[in-house]
Amino acid sequence: MKLLKIYKLVVLSLMILIFHSCSHEDKPTDSRLDYTQPVKTDLDKWIAENFTSPYNISAYYEWNQNMVDNSRYLFPPTVDKVKPALEIVKKIWVDSYTTVGGVNFVKKIAPREFVLVGGVNLNSTGTQTLGLAEGGQRISLFKVDKLDNKNRKDVTQFIHTLQHEYVHILNQQKPFNEQAWSKITPSGYTTSWYAEKEADSRNLGFITSYARLNIHEDFAETAAAILTYSKSEYETIVNNIKDPKGKAAVKEKEALVVQYYKEVFNIDFYALRDEAQKNTDTVVK
Numbered sequence: 001m002k003l004l005k006i007y008k009l010v011v012l013s014l015m016i017l018i019f020h021s022c023s024h025e026d027k028p029t030d031s032r033l034d035y036t037q038p039v040k041t042d043l044d045k046w047i048a049e050n051f052t053s054p055y056n057i058s059a060y061y062e063w064n065q066n067m068v069d070n071s072r073y074l075f076p077p078t079v080d081k082v083k084p085a086l087e088i089v090k091k092i093w094v095d096s097y098t099t100v101g102g103v104n105f106v107k108k109i110a111p112r113e114f115v116l117v118g119g120v121n122l123n124s125t126g127t128q129t130l131g132l133a134e135g136g137q138r139i140s141l142f143k144v145d146k147l148d149n150k151n152r153k154d155v156t157q158f159i160h161t162l163q164h165e166y167v168h169i170l171n172q173q174k175p176f177n178e179q180a181w182s183k184i185t186p187s188g189y190t191t192s193w194y195a196e197k198e199a200d201s202r203n204l205g206f207i208t209s210y211a212r213l214n215i216h217e218d219f220a221e222t223a224a225a226i227l228t229y230s231k232s233e234y235e236t237i238v239n240n241i242k243d244p245k246g247k248a249a250v251k252e253k254e255a256l257v258v259q260y261y262k263e264v265f266n267i268d269f270y271a272l273r274d275e276a277q278k279n280t281d282t283v284v285k
Contacts, residue, residue, distance in 0.1 A: 043083055050090055051114075055106050059086055059114040077118035077144035084149040085116060085141070085158070091283050092159045093166065096275040101267050109173055111166075113138040118145040127194045133165035136172045152284045156228050159280070164224035171216065176260045181215050184252050189214055202241045205249025222250075223257045226269070230277050 040048075043061075051057040063076040077085070097105050111133065120128050121142040132140040141161065148154045185205040190196070193212040201209040211221035226234055241247040261269040 043079065046083060047086065051086070051094075055094065055110060057110055057112055057114065059116065061116045074121060074142075075118050077116045081118070081144050081147065082116055085144045085147055086114075088147075088149055088155055088159060088283055089114070089162060092155075092276055092279045093162055096272060096279055099275050100272045101265060105265075105267075109170065111137055111139040111169060115140040116144045117142045119143065120146075125194055133168045136169045139165045139169075150284055152280070155280060155284055159276075160224050160228040163227045163276075164220045167220040167223045168216070170265070171219065174264050176219050177256060178215055181219060181253065181256060184249050184256075185218075188212055189218075199242075202237070202250065203243035203246040205246045205253070207237070207250055207253070218253070219257065222253045223261075223269075226254065226257065227273050227276050228280075231270075231273065 047059045051059055059082075061077055061079070061082045094106050115138060117140060119142065121132075128142070132142075134140070139162065141158070143158075146154070147158055188201075188204040188206060189212050191213065193201075193209045196209040196212060198209055201207075201212055204212075206212050206218060206221075207225045208221050211218040225237075229237065238247060238250055241250060258269045261267040261272070
């Protein structure tokens, strides 16, 4: 009996020793994971105050290979170019829609991520992708390093891209009248839009050559053009269309855009245009 007790004690001691040894070996002595929180810069704080906190929109400017097309030669923007670009976004896009559409408009309908890229997104056709909307949740904006926020042409091109991509997001909320739109210019759409002259495209009833890709790009281009040009600039473009049928088609498409914004979002589209122009003047002055 005594020997049995001694045996049990020995076995129990060995088990405790083994358990302690295994526990000691399983416990990592030096973790490779970095749990330190990155220090927020003044730019990060500005983005949080102007986009993330009020609108739940994040803006990414540091390189993240999961957010870009790795088959393209792309690179992150120069840091000092980020805030001027986002100030354009805030003033001309966010503030205009907020003023005309209501304080909650952008909060409810918006991309939740902006990805800023410094360089050009060049296509094999020789064209450039200036912006990209993905799933209604992310908009990528390219050529940020080339943007001069005091050059009206630069600002107009940059904000046109954003306005265009945002129209796609609005269309995802509720489609425009595609059947009625298709009847205006049933022909003229082409995948080789980049080979077409702007004047020829307008004579066919398209505000830009890119609008000829399909009816969805046509709608977005029409809306974006009206929002980025002043009233007089846009009227000059339309009045200079030589073909009466083309001019009539462009005007008919404009009417459908205005109707869509009013019926779906209760937004006066011309008031939105005027607000965007006023805010553009503020940016470039």
